[in-house]
Amino acid sequence: xxLVESGGGLVQPGGSLRLSCAASGFTFSSYYMSWVRQxxxxxxxxxxxxxxxxxxxxxxxxxxxxxxxxxxxxxNTLYLRIHSLEHEDxxxxxxxxxxxxxxxxxxxxxxxxxxxxxx
Numbered sequence: 025x026x027l028v029e030s031g032g033g034l035v036q037p038g039g040s041l042r043l044s045c046a047a048s049g050f051t052f053s054s055y056y057m058s059w060v061r062q063x064x065x066x067x068x069x070x071x072x073x074x075x076x077x078x079x080x081x082x083x084x085x086x087x088x089x090x091x092x093x094x095x096x097x098x099x100n101t102l103y104l105r106i107h108s109l110e111h112e113d114x115x116x117x118x119x120x121x122x123x124x125x126x127x128x129x130x131x132x133x134x135x136x137x138x139x140x141x142x143x
Contacts, residue, residue, distance in 0.1 A: 054076055072084065072104065
């Protein structure tokens with residue numbers, strides 16, 4: 025399993041960006057995928073999930089309305105578009121493959137992609 029995030033960087037408040045996650049080493053179209061982030065000095069925060077077809081999406085209340093998760097199964101790529109960026113969005117963003125496991129889920133992670141919001 026290989027997940028490679030890209031698209032982060034330094035962005036001004038109020039701006040937008042799109043994160044990408046290129047997947048390889050597994051059948052991408054068969055798996056739920058997730059975005060998770062970690063702000064400086066804080067724990068992991070689940071952000072969003074998308075089902076294997078892209079037909080169903082789920083968001084944390086803290087990002088609902090500003091974040092849009094999507095996927096292109098033909099390109100084996102997961103996306104996260106973020107609008108109206110806030111200082112609180114500064115974080116290391118990870119994409120992850122979600123796999124059902126005993127009593128819950130198992131995740132395979134990318135290396136993370138830094139997003140910094142600053143004027």
